[in-house]
C-alpha cells in the first residue's frame with residue numbers, strides 16, 4: 331500500500347464518519363422536537379391528564395377540625411363527616427343526624443356488608459343469633475366502646491368517632507332487624 335492510497339482511505343473514512351455523526355445529531359434533534367410538541371404541550375397541559383395525576387397523588391385521609399370550616403373536605407361515602415362549625419371546645423358533632431340505615435350505610439357496611447375481618451355479616455342469622463342473645467344493651471355498648479371478640483376486632487363506633495350514641499344504637503338496631511328474628 332502506498333502512502334497515497336493510505337491517505338485516500340483515511341479521507342474517505344473521515345467523510346463517512348462525519349456523515350454518520352450528522353445523521354445521529356439530526357435524529358436526536360428531530361425526536362426531541364417531536365417529543366416537545368406532543369408530550370409536553372398536549373399531554374402535560376391536558377386538563378384530563380392533570381386531573382388523573384391529582385387523583386393519584388390525592389391524600390387518603392383528611393382531618394376535620396371542630397370550630398373551623400371543613401366544608402372543603404371530601405365526604406367519606408356520604409357519612410356525617412361534616413363537623414359543625416361551632417366554637418372550638420365543643421366536641422365534633424355530626425351536622426346531620428342519620429337514621430339507623432343511614433349510619434349503617436356510612437359507617438358499618440364496609441365490614442359488616444361483606445363480612446370481612448371476622449365481622450358478622452348483616453342478615454346472617456347464624457352469625458348474629460349468639461350475639462343477639464347477649465342483649466341489645468351489650469351489643470350497643472360493644473359497638474360504642476369497641477369489642478375484641480374471638481372473630482376479630484370491632485373498632486369503637488366503627489371508627490367513626492363523630493357518631494352519637496343514638497346513631498350507633500340505631501345502626502345496631504338496623505343490623506339486628508336485618509336478621510329478621
Ligand code: HEC
Nearest residue numbers: 437438441448449461472473479480481482483484488501
Ligand atoms: C373495621 C371493621 C368494622 C366496622 C367498620 C364495623 N364493625 Fe362491627 N364488628 C367488626 C368485627 C370484626 C366484629 C366481630 C368481633 C368479634 O366478635 O370477634 C364486629 C362486631 C359487631 C357487633 C357485635 C358485637 C358483639 O358483642 O358480638 C356489633 C353490634 C357491631 N359490630 C356493630 C357495628 C356498628 C353499629 C358499626 C357501624 C357504626 C360497625 N359495627 C362497624 C368489625 C367492624
